[in-house]
Amino acid sequence: MTDSLPLDRPSPSSDGRTLEAWEVFRQEKEGDPMRHGGSVMAPDAELAVHYARELYGRRQESVRLWVVRRADVHELEDPDLLQPPLDRSFKKPGGYVMREKLAAARERSGQAKPKARSK
Amino acid sequence: MNDDVRVALDALLLSMADDEFVIGFSDSEWTGVAPMLEEDVAMSSLAQDELGHARALYDLLAQLRDDGRDADAIAYDREPHEYRHCRLVDHGRGDWARTVVRRFLYDTADTVRLDALADASYAPLAELIGKIRREERYHVMHARAWFERLAGHDGEPRRRLEDAVRHLAQDAGTVFADLPGEGALVEAGILNAPMADLHKRWLDQVAARFEAYSLPLPTAPPHPDARHAHTDDFRWLWGEFTSVRRLDPVATW
Secondary structure: OOOOOHHHOOOOOOOOOOOEEEEEEEEOOOOOOOEEEEEEEEOOHHHHHHHHHHHHOOOOOOOEEEEEEHHHOOOOOOHHHHOOOOOOHHHOOOOOOOHHHHHHHHHHHOOOOOOOOOO | OOHHHHHHHHHHHHHHHHHHHHHHHHHHOOOOOOOOHHHHHHHHHHHHHHHHHHHHHHHHHHHHHOOOOOHHHHHHOOOHHHOOOOHHHHOOOOOHHHHHHHHHHHHHHHHHHHHHHOOOOOHHHHHHHHHHHHHHHHHHHHHHHHHHHHHOOOOHHHHHHHHHHHHHHHHOOHHHOOOOOHHHHHHOOOOOOOHHHHHHHHHHHHHHHHHHOOOOOOOOOOOOOOOOOOOHHHHHHHHHHOHHHHHOOOOOO
């Protein structure tokens, strides 16, 4: 009874009487990204963490859980902002497609295509 | 190991295994009918943990006895009066508040008992206790969370909790009922203090929680009969948990 886990922290904004949804993120092993696992219904943060543990952690399938009140998540799903209709491929991290330009340059200089690097 | 120690160790293992087995089975009755789905899963999982601890303790007892009877035989092939669980877990699960109070009283008491066995000179027990303690830590957190919720909410939750505390008060400390031959266990370095001392330790630990919620601390010393005198609640439960086994005691499952 001497622990200081998040379970012991009071949840100030909850009256403990109504259930709400909590999103659970889990990490399978140290260093992995946190991935969404699912959700639980609970009246406050303390029980939400308990239930997250029961549903997403009791079979040793997780080394860390994050439990977030769904109402605290800021959502963006506007297609005008996320799926713009015009071609914006130049904004992608890969940039322009260079394959054909490179092949033409090799042709001109007579060089062979380098072999794929071994990993 | 001399005979006195062996007999006392037998009694200790049986009492602990029966405590875990009976409360585990009793709480498993909430499966499907707990107050909410998540809690249903949580309570069922706690109940399974307890049955797992019971199994491990029965296994250890079967090794100690070495008489050809396995954990299942010890768990299921006894008459109700031969079980040695304490009165606290002998009560039926009652309503949710009673289950919560019973769990809180039992889990906090069990923690004190496990702590007193953590450095047991009997290595197989010390090793098992180490594993059980890690799971019981969560059990205490869960029991405390619910205890505080009911105690801190006026109206029906608080009223039911007070009823449950009143109902269980007389048997609250029975985990620490005198164990036959416990002096030999203390001398052998298996148990680090007599049960009466553990009872005091436990009261010291839970006192603050009761005080914080203005609840009467259940200080009644455990009755010497506390592991022998069972109620009709338990005889009914026994009928349930042995019903399949008794269909065919020698069947291979």
